[in-house]
Amino acid sequence: MRREEMSDLMTFLAVAEERSFTRAAARLGTSQSAISAVVRRLEERLDVRLLTRTTRSVSPTEAGQRLVDTLRPAFDGIEAELVQLDEMRSRPAGTIRLTTSRAAARRILMPVISRLMADYPDVKVELSVDARFTDIAKEGFDAGVRLGESLDKDMIGLRIGPELQMIVAAVPEYFRVRPAPRTPHDLTAHNCINLRMQTAGGLYVWEFEKAGRTLNVRVDGQFTCTDSDLAVEAALAGRGLVCLPSDHLGPHVEAGRLIRVLADWCPPFPGYHIYYPSRRQVTPAFRLLLDALHWRG
Numbered sequence: 001m002r003r004e005e006m007s008d009l010m011t012f013l014a015v016a017e018e019r020s021f022t023r024a025a026a027r028l029g030t031s032q033s034a035i036s037a038v039v040r041r042l043e044e045r046l047d048v049r050l051l052t053r054t055t056r057s058v059s060p061t062e063a064g065q066r067l068v069d070t071l072r073p074a075f076d077g078i079e080a081e082l083v084q085l086d087e088m089r090s091r092p093a094g095t096i097r098l099t100t101s102r103a104a105a106r107r108i109l110m111p112v113i114s115r116l117m118a119d120y121p122d123v124k125v126e127l128s129v130d131a132r133f134t135d136i137a138k139e140g141f142d143a144g145v146r147l148g149e150s151l152d153k154d155m156i157g158l159r160i161g162p163e164l165q166m167i168v169a170a171v172p173e174y175f176r177v178r179p180a181p182r183t184p185h186d187l188t189a190h191n192c193i194n195l196r197m198q199t200a201g202g203l204y205v206w207e208f209e210k211a212g213r214t215l216n217v218r219v220d221g222q223f224t225c226t227d228s229d230l231a232v233e234a235a236l237a238g239r240g241l242v243c244l245p246s247d248h249l250g251p252h253v254e255a256g257r258l259i260r261v262l263a264d265w266c267p268p269f270p271g272y273h274i275y276y277p278s279r280r281q282v283t284p285a286f287r288l289l290l291d292a293l294h295w296r297g
Contacts, residue, residue, distance in 0.1 A: 005045075009071055011038040012050060016060045016068045035238055046198045071170070092285040093122035099134040100127060100145040104226060107247055108161050109145065112292045123285045136276065143276035147245070148269070150285050156278050160293040161271040167249040168266070169258035170241045181241075184208045184217045191240035192219035196226045206243045208265040214266070219243075247271075271295075 014024040015035060025032045043050050050064035060068055100109060105127055109292065111124050127139070128134075136144045145160070168181075181187050195204040203224070208215045221240045225231055228244055233251075235242035236257060242249070252258040274293055282290070 008038050008042045008045075009067075010075070011035060012042055012064075013068060013071050013075065015039060015051065015058060016064060017072075019058050021058060058202070082248055091122065092120050092283075092288050094283055094285050095124040095126060096143075096289055097126045097141045098128065098143055098145065098274075098287055099130055099136060099139070099141045101147075102129050103247060104145045104161075104243070105129050108272055108293070111265075112289070116288060119287065120285070123288070125289075133140055139151045143206055143274050145272055145274050147272060154278050155275045157273045157275045158290060158293065159295045160274050161247075161295055163268040164245045164247055164271045165263075165268050166243055166266045167246050167253060168206070168241055168243045168262045169253055169260045170235060171238050171257065172259050173238055174240065175259060180259075182262075183217050184262060184265055186218050187217050187241070188219070190219070191242050192221040192230050193234050194219065194221060194224040195231055195244075196224055197230065198226050208262065209267050210265045 011024070011028065014027050015021055018024045018027060021035050025035045028035070048063045049061050050067060052059050052061055052064075075109065088113045098109065109127065113127075117123055117125060119250045133146065134141065134144055136142070147164070149215060168187075175258075178190060181190060184206070192206075196202070197204055199278075202220070206217045208217065208220055221235050223231075225234070228248055231242050231244060232242070232248055232252070241261075242258075249258060249260075253260045274290070276286075
C-alpha cells in the first residue's frame with residue numbers, strides 16, 4: 001500500500017469517527033476542503049460511497065462502517081506497536097553480543113557488564129572469549145574488544161582502558177641465582193616462559209624498543225603454554241622470566257611478588273579499545289555499554 005493510500009484511509013477514519021468534516025479537519029490539522037477532497041478521492045478509487053452527507057451530519061454507509069470496523073483495530077495495533085517501540089527506545093533492552101580476549105573480559109568488561117545488567121534487567125550480554133581477531137559483522141557480533149587503536153576504515157574505535165606496557169619479570173628468588181638482564185640480548189641466557197599464539201601457532205617473540213630502536217628476541221625456557229594466566233602462574237611459581245602486558249603483571253610487581261627488569265626497553269602502547277561498524281545503528285542498550293566503558297582517565 002502506498003503512503004498516500006494509507007493517509008487517505010486515516011483521513012476517512014477521522015471523519016467517520018468525528019461524524020463531521022469540520023471536527024476531522026481540526027483533529028488532523030488541515031482544512032475542511034482538503035478533507036472533503038481526500039474522502040471523495042477514496043470513494044472514487046474504491047468505487048463505493050463511504051459516507052452519507054446531509055446539511056447537519058455525516059455518517060458512514062454500510063460499506064463505510066465495514067471499513068471503519070476493519071481500520072480501527074488495525075490502526076490501534078499499529079499505534080500500540082509504535083508505543084512499545086518508543087518504550088524500547090527509552091527503556092534499554094535486548095542482547096549485546098561481544099567478542100573479546102579473556103584478559104579484557106575479566107579485567108575491563110565484566111565489572112561494567114555486571115553493573116549494567118543489575119541496573120537494566122531487560123539487557124542481556126553474551127561474551128565470546130577468543131584469542132583470534134574476529135570479523136564481528138560476518139559472525140554476528142555487535143562489537144569486539146582488542147588491544148591497540150589500529151582499525152579498519154569502516155570501524156569506530158573507543159578507548160576503554162589506560163595505556164599499557166609490556167613487563168618482563170620473575171620472582172625475587174630467581175634473581176638470587178641469576179643476574180638480572182640489562183639488555184634484551186641477555187635474555188638468551190635466561191630461563192623464559194614462552195607463550196604460543198593460538199591464532200598463528202608460533203611462539204610469541206618478545207618485542208622491545210628504546211630510543212627509536214626496536215629489538216625482537218626469541219627466548220627459550222622450560223615452560224610453554226597458550227594461556228597468559230597460566231604463564232603468570234608459572235612465573236609466580238619460580239619457573240622463569242615472563243613477558244606480558246602490565247594489566248597481567250602490574251599488580252604482582254606492585255605487591256613485590258615479581259621483580260621487573262628491562263623497564264627502559266618497554267614503552268607504553270595503546271590499551272584496550274572496543275570497535276564496531278561505523279554503519280551500525282546504535283541501540284539504547286549498546287549506547288549504555290559504550291558510555292559505561294568509555295575511558296576518561
